Amino acid sequence: MKKPSKLGEDFFHNVHEVVKLIPAGRVSTYGAIANYLGAKRSARMVGYALNGSFSLDNVPAHRVVNRLGILSGKHHFPPERPMEMALAEEGVTVIEDKVQNFEELFWDPAIELAL
DNA sequence: GCAGTGACGGATA
């Protein structure tokens, strides 16, 4: 038997996997990912997991924002490459730390991966 | 084991 815990290393890993599945030019939210992983009330854990994503190069954490489309984690990015810039490079318009056209760019794993 | 903290979300005022 594996670890019976709902959240743990698997959760941490799953978050990275889902984030890596986000197509360029699209964005997702902590809540959506948490919901997809079955921990919709643990959106905080998603943010925590993304914090560990800095150990990896394949995790585009800049595509993950809060439900308002605000770059909540921009303060955790290196000043050399802020989220706003990374998103702009992919065609996402960001004004004052907020994703414009958020509803259209929103990518929900629970929906996109369910098809 | 307990308290504080955190890249959140929702409800309430």
Next chain:
DNA sequence: GTATCCGCCACTG
């Protein structure tokens, strides 16, 4: 829109 409170769970001291 802002402020406050609660819930949820992992990490750190």
